[in-house]
Amino acid sequence: MKIKTWLILSYFIVMALPIVALYIFYISLNKYDERQDLLEFMNLSSIEAEIGLQLDEPGLYHIQPLENYTFIQELVDDNMKITLFREDGVVLYSSLSNSDWLNNNGVQRVYQNLNEIQKNHRTISIKRTVHDHDQLAGIYEISLSRDEWLEGVHNRTLVIGSLFGSTFLVIYLMVVILLNRKLNRPLKLLRSEMTAFAIGKERSDKRLRQSNDELGELINHFEGMKAQIIKGNAELNRQQKEKEYIVASLSHDLKTPLTVIRAYSEALQGKRKLTIKEEQEYTEILFEKLDYMKEMIDNLSVYTSLEASTEQHDFVQVDGEEYFEMMLAGYDEPCAKKGIGLSVIQDVCGEYLLQPLQMMRVMDNLMSNAIRYTPNGKKIWIAVISKSKRLPNWVFDPMLDEVEGWRKGGTIVILQNEGEAIRNDDLIRIFEPFVQLEANRGKGGSAGLGLSIAEKIVLLHGGKIRIWSKQDYGTLVSFWLKEESCNESE
Numbered sequence: 001m002k003i004k005t006w007l008i009l010s011y012f013i014v015m016a017l018p019i020v021a022l023y024i025f026y027i028s029l030n031k032y033d034e035r036q037d038l039l040e041f042m043n044l045s046s047i048e049a050e051i052g053l054q055l056d057e058p059g060l061y062h063i064q065p066l067e068n069y070t071f072i073q074e075l076v077d078d079n080m081k082i083t084l085f086r087e088d089g090v091v092l093y094s095s096l097s098n099s100d101w102l103n104n105n106g107v108q109r110v111y112q113n114l115n116e117i118q119k120n121h122r123t124i125s126i127k128r129t130v131h132d133h134d135q136l137a138g139i140y141e142i143s144l145s146r147d148e149w150l151e152g153v154h155n156r157t158l159v160i161g162s163l164f165g166s167t168f169l170v171i172y173l174m175v176v177i178l179l180n181r182k183l184n185r186p187l188k189l190l191r192s193e194m195t196a197f198a199i200g201k202e203r204s205d206k207r208l209r210q211s212n213d214e215l216g217e218l219i220n221h222f223e224g225m226k227a228q229i230i231k232g233n234a235e236l237n238r239q240q241k242e243k244e245y246i247v248a249s250l251s252h253d254l255k256t257p258l259t260v261i262r263a264y265s266e267a268l269q270g271k272r273k274l275t276i277k278e279e280q281e282y283t284e285i286l287f288e289k290l291d292y293m294k295e296m297i298d299n300l301s302v303y304t305s306l307e308a309s310t311e312q313h314d315f316v317q318v319d320g321e322e323y324f325e326m327m328l329a330g331y332d333e334p335c336a337k338k339g340i341g342l343s344v345i346q347d348v349c350g351e352y353l354l355q356p357l358q359m360m361r362v363m364d365n366l367m368s369n370a371i372r373y374t375p376n377g378k379k380i381w382i383a384v385i386s387k388s389k390r391l392p393n394w395v396f397d398p399m400l401d402e403v404e405g406w407r408k409g410g411t412i413v414i415l416q417n418e419g420e421a422i423r424n425d426d427l428i429r430i431f432e433p434f435v436q437l438e439a440n441r442g443k444g445g446s447a448g449l450g451l452s453i454a455e456k457i458v459l460l461h462g463g464k465i466r467i468w469s470k471q472d473y474g475t476l477v478s479f480w481l482k483e484e485s486c487n488e489s490e
Contacts, residue, residue, distance in 0.1 A: 001058060002361070004214070010175050010178075010179075012169075014171060014172075014175065015170060017164070017167065018164070020272075020449055021160065021163070021164040023042075024157070024160060025157070026029075027276040028156050028160065029107065029153060029156060032149075032152055032156065033149075036146075036148070036149045036152065037119075037387045040115060040119075040124045040144065040146065040149070040288070040290070042226075043144065044075060044117065044124055044125075044142065044144055044456045047080070047142060047144070048128070048142055051142070052142075053073050054071070054072075054075070054142075055072070055082070055128075055130070055140040055142075056085070056130050057130070058091070058130055058131070058132035058137035058138070060084060060093075060138070061085075061086055061087070061092060061137045062092075062136025063086075063092065063155045064085075064092075066093070069084075069092075069093045072084075072093065073095060073366040078143070078145075079142040079144060079145045079147060079354075080095070080140070080142070080143070080144055081094065081095050081096050081123075081141075081142075081144075081145075082095045082140065082142055082143075083140065083141045083143070084138060084139075084143070085110050085138055085139040085140070087106060087136045087137065087138055087139070089107035089110040089111075090111070092138070103489075110127075110139060112138075113127065113404040114127050114128075114129060114139070115127065115128060115129070119146075121144055121146075121150075122145060122146055122150065123143045123144060123146060123148055123305060123349070124143070124144050125141055125143035125144070126140075126141070126142055127139055127140070127141045127332055128140055128142075134304070146235075146462070149378065157166060158329070167460060172278050179245045182215070183215070183434065184449045184466050185485060186215045186219070187215070190215075190218070190219060190222065192223070193222070197226055209226060214295075218383075240432060246339065252298070253275055254293060255439075257289040257290075257292055257293055258291050258293075260284055260285065260291070261289050264282045264285055264286050265286065268282055270372055271481050296449075298450040299303055299450065299453060300449060302361070302373075302453055303433060303449050303452060303453050304459065306453065306460070314355050315353050315354060315355055316353070316354070316355070317351050317352070317353055317484065318353075318354065318356060318482075319351055320348040320349060320351060320352050320386075320405065320411070321346070321348055321349065322351050323354075323356065324346050324348055324384045324413075324458070325346060325351065327359065327363050327384075328344050328346060328382055329361055329365070331344075331371075331382070334371055335371060335380060338374075338376060338431060339369060339377055340347055340371065340374050340376065340378060340379065340380055341378070341379035341380070342379070342380050342381075342382070343379065343380070343382070343394070344381075344382045344383070345381075345382070345384070345385075345392050346383070346384050346413060347383070347384070347385050347386060347389045348384050348385070348386045348389075349386055350386070350483055350484060351484045352411070352482075352483065353482075353484050354461055354481065355457075355460075355461070358457045358460075359457070359461070361453065361454075361457065362453075362454040362457050362458060362479065363415075365411070365450035365451065366415050366450075366451075366454060366477055367380075367382075367415065368450060369448075369450060369451070370415055370417040370475075370476075373417065373419050373420070373475070374417040374418060374419045375418075375420075376417055377417035377419065378419055378474075379393050379417070379418050379420075380415070380416070380417045381390060381415075381416040381417075382413075382414065382415050382416075383413070383414045384411065384412075384413050384414075385407075385411065385412050385413075385414070386483065387407070387409055387410055387411060387412075389404065389407065391404060391407075391414075392414070394416070395414070395416065395471060395476070396416065396473045396474065396476060397473075398438055398467075398473060399468040399470065399476050401409065402468065403468070403476070403478060406466065406478075406480070407478070407480060409482075410463070410480045410481055410482050410483055411480070411481045411482075411483050412478055412480050412481075413478060413479050413480075413481070414476065414477075414478045415476070415477050415478070416474065416475070416476040416477075417474050417475055418473070418474040419474050419475065421469045421470055421471040421472075421473070421475065422467070422469040422475055423475065427467060427469060430467060431451050431455045431465070432453055433452040450458060454479070458479045458480075460479075461481060462482055463480045463481045463482065464479065464480045465477070465479040465480070466478060468481075
């Protein structure tokens with residue numbers, strides 16, 4: 001329940017409680033009054049029937065000594081009063097000594113409500129006329145006290161008042177307990193959680209309770225914010241460790257070519273006379289090492305720029321058939337130079353939204369690795385296949401089913417080569433920066449950033465990349481791209 005709804009409901013209950021209590025009090029008194037009315041009417045009628053004949057004597061309604069009314073005093077008890085009036089309203093006799101107030105009421109007061117039962121807060125009474133032949137002789141009034149009714153009203157007032165007070169106290173305590181449970185305790189726990197998180201603890205000693213109210217939404221928002229901050233801190237730590245690793249790897253990988261450059265430079269400047277062939281050979285080695293260092297620095301520059309920005313910019317719409325034909329061209333010569341066979345298949349249609357130069361860099365990096373690790377006399381296969389087209393029949397059998405399931409929903413670029421398989425330990429970390437196969441490290445063949453750059457570029461395009469490798473077959477690397485449109489009839 002929402003806190004706003006809960007508070008409104010609590011206020012309504014507390015405000016409605018007095019009204020409900022008064023209504024119950026009214027109903028209880030009303031029912032009790034109805035029962036007492038009947039009992040009092042029957043009691044008054046019984047008493048009137050019993051003593052009315054004695055009071056219906058005209059001789060009693062003349063001024064006379066009080067001794068003549070002694071028999072009336074014997075008829076009454078403590079809960080009854082009998083009063084006799086002359087026809088002009090003068091009180092002739094009252095069973096109570098403090099009845100002088102009746103003398104001031106006049107004839108009109110005496111003649112009101114004759115022959116009707118009258119009730120007030122303390123008494124129930126009836127007045128009857130007495131006649132002497134056809135003349136009015138006087139009036140008598142029989143009054144009974146309502147002590148039992150008053151006691152009943154008092155008792156019910158106490159009971160209902162006690163119930164009302166108890167109910168109010170119970171509801172008040174329940175509201176306080178629920179308020180503490182619904183507001184104070186969650187706010188206190190949230191404050192503790194925030195304090196713990198602020199000083200570096202991932203979580204305080206007590207667990208935050210999830211609820212479906214505004215506090216629950218606030219807690220969920222805080223948990224989401226905390227998770228986002230933790231994730232951001234973890235990413236910063238990862239990037240920091242990655243930078244430290246890059247610096248260490250860069251230092252390690254630059255040490256060998258720098259050593260070679262220093263040695264050959266000293267040889268060129270040394271005292272020993274070199275032959276022209278040796279000078280050319282040393283110069284070629286120097287330029288080769290310099291190119292390697294330049295490639296390493298260029299790759300590092302590209303990698304850091306990709307790491308720093310994830311914005312997708314300079315994306316253009318290209319025709320798939322024309323672009324991929326251009327992207328796959330130009331690899332015949334380096335393959336032929338190393339004695340490697342090359343097979344290229346292109347089966348795409350439609351348009352693609354991408355960064356042409358960046359995708360060319362991906363293909364160059366992957367192809368460079370393929371040529372480097374493919375022995376002389378072996379073969380490399382390249383294919384670009386739309387999602388509706390069949391995979392080439394040259395895909396290695398152990399990888400065919402996985403590649404088929406992995407490529408669903410988009411265009412797949414496959415680069416497969418024969419050669420020594422990559423170890424599983426290396427496959428797990430192969431897209432990390434400066435990760436190289438141990439056989440290749442330190443030989444100047446690669447800076448160890450090509451696959452990391454390829455992965456980041458593919459991810460920026462909303463794609464994915466994966467490598468499969470199997471002993472006695474070789475390695476297959478593939479990346480997946482989203483197709484913008486493809487018309488099969490084209």
